[in-house]
Amino acid sequence: MAEAAESLPPVAEIYNPNSPEYMTDPITQCLALAERGPLVWYEPWQAWIMTQMEDIMGCWKTEPLSSDFYDWEFAPQRPPEDEWSNFERAMIGHSLLADQSHHRVVRRVTAPAFSRNVVDNIQAKIEPEIKKLFDELGEPESFDYIEAIANHIPFISITRMVGIPEKYWPEIKKVIVTFTETWNPTISDEQREAARQDSNKAIDIIKEVITERRQAPVQDDFLSTLLRIEEENEGFEEGDIITMILALIGAGADTTLVAQQWTVYSLLKHKDQIDKALATPDTFSNAFSEISRWGVASKMGFARYAPDNMQFMGQQLRKGVMVLMMPHLKDYNLKYYDNPEIFDVEREFNPDVMFGYGPRFCIGAALAKRQLYLTVSELHRRFPNIELAEEPERDPTDHNAIVFKRLLLRTHCG
Template sequence: MPETDMSEAATALPPVAEIFNPHSPEYMNDPVPQCLALAERGPIVWYEPWQAWIITRMEDVMACWKSEPLSSDFYDWEFAPERPPQDKWSNFERAMIGHSLLADHGHHRLVRKVVSPAFSRNVVDKIQEKIKPDVEKLFDELGTPETFDYIEEIAQHIPFISITRMVGIPEKYWPEIRKVILTFTETWNPTISDEQREAARQDCNKAIDIILKVIAERRAQPEQDDFLSTLLKIEEENENFEEWDIVTLVLALIGAGADTTLVAQQWSVYTLVQHKDQVATALASPDAFSNAFSEINRWGVSSKMGFARYAPEDMEFMGQQLRKGVMVLMMPHLKDYNPAYYENPETFDAERVFEPDAMFGYGPRFCIGAALAKRQLYLTMCELFRRFPDIELAEEPERDPDDHNAIVFKRLMVRTNA
């Protein structure tokens, strides 16, 4: 096509904001058309409503994860609150500035290296045995109702209980910490209001107070069989691994872990009850479910925003000139119904092959808690379908527009047929 014709064609395209709006009812009810339309606009697209660039292709997202040319530090965002001086830090700043999630790349790699044994297959197997009684207790208390709301009765409890039990937070602190830790992921979400972010920041300060109290108690009375005890041992053996690394790992595991796995709980049930012919395959083993969950995540397309990064300086990136501090969003979910990536993408296939499987990130930013998240999901799905093998949706669930980062349901009513 001649250059003039290409220019005219580009001019004729509607603004990106007209074809893509993750907060619209149309996106919540069926995100696929908007995701595919956005991906067709090119490998990196300017999105005016968020003042951000969006990376649309999986190969570019993976390259960005692997080489880390951009910053993951929220305070590097051009619209972030001013980075406070160290003598003005609250607990939140101590955790968020230079900590193990958003730290410089070298320290981040060190933390991953020293804590990786705490996420080994053997450890995950032991954690499953530890949380299994809690899962069974929830279902025992539920009984055999004709219908029930899976979110209210099961989903909203499982992630927090299982992750807190695994970390080693004493039950006496559960009611107090639950109130203030589940907004953790909102503290770095650039798309929410300043007021909402500040409220989440204050919640984090309160949650960190509790975590510090638990750490002090554990130092006085060491235990052996939980994640916190393991982290304290790692601290003793590694001079560059400090108490604030422990704080932020625990904060992320409970806060971010509970938030994301609550979404995963909903979509796992919603998907499997509609594909009961594949339940046995999906739940055949932890490894089988690990793969099936990647398919659940692909088939459901629950993401809204993706992963935020920020230009650390004025720079050229993917052929675009980025100003310092501009946000760049990586959106791997845009590929999930693209036939160029997946054969018959409309079909749910619990045995679909994912090579590579980058649902939980890739390279040095692969989610270190991925195995734990999938194992507690596996355990819960096994218990649900063991007790209610004939379970089905009682109604098509209404989407909840208020979640800041994902498509979730207001309620998930199921009929047990027990």
């Protein structure tokens, strides 16, 4: 057995998410990586990769590893408190990615802000703006969906969902979308520092909006809800509000752009399933899990760090080493799915772990899926005969996912 393992090529030769081969066919590399074992050392990232879903779910549930970026062995030195910028104030002690006990408190007290009623109210706010976006598009014979529609959706959500006034749009639009790069351990130090500086500017804007809102409360947006929660719950502070807004806008802007592209692309590649997918918000919720599974757009996973020298899954981990949980490695694995090559929007997901699991289930999942459902439903209502005008070229420059350079659609209008 040992001789067989030694004869295998290095992991970096079979798995490279930044390679042209992965861009074209991620499935082959994902399956090959998962076959190497439940915990695989990946030299290029100086990280262990967790490949099996049951182990990932267990890690999400029991949290034996740290989520704090500053616990990474190659992270910048944690600055002393008297040198913290706005970014450190928001991320240290308030981060949804860090302290486990505080994270659970935040989830508990903010759960009402993500109820079905709240999601329905937010739909009423953003739906007219989505319709307006399509009104402005008109009836072109063809158009690039990414440029004309997808790129605008995150910022509609900013103003209508979170409640950041439109006067701040031009300034915050330039700095908010890089927030998720601040904790991406696979990019350069220079990229991460640029994202950190952008985040500081975004936090300045959010703090200004919070100050305004305290003086003139508004009752029916997400920020107002968080301010009420702050008043009623000791231990939930302004830093938590800022972190949650950053996560919703920053991560939302990043993942929403990816989700918009792959949803439209996947459904147009399987037009016979569009009606089933878009029948209701609930059918779309399940369809989106299949869209994400079928597309395999992810390049990396969820980063965790060994808090001490420790035994973990049969391996000796050094303090600070990164462990990447990669749930997308299961997406074409026969162990988890029958006929994985078939796209089926009615496929059963039990459990559905696309947005995490247990205490780390994404609290904003329902919001993300609802805005996506509204946009794609409006697209097909306006253009019932729409189709792909070309097979889109994939863009290798995204730091976290496989995306398209453009998504050209033909409407058959005019």
